Amino acid sequence: MSNVTVNISFQDGLLRGIDRVARKESRSRSELVREAAREYITRRDQWDSIFAAGRKIARRQGLKPGDVAGEILAFRGAGRQSR
DSSP states (O other), X not given: OOOOOOOXXXXXXXXXXXXXXXXXXXXXXXXXXXXXXXXHHHHHHHHHXXXXXXXXXXXXXXXXXXXXXXXXXXHHHHHHHTO
């Protein structure tokens, strides 16, 4: 896999934070930003999978967005009563 160089702009404060963490972890800005991007993409893909599963379950059970909100409120209310 080849590397491609890109130019990216950061606000001063964010760049200072990147530099601080990179120094603390003894790595370059590029390494830190690459890992941050990989982590973000992984987390985003996981959330997409979770929401897709939720939509599938909702469709299978015939639930609408209001039904889900109602179930959450009912669950939270039941939790308070059992305390």
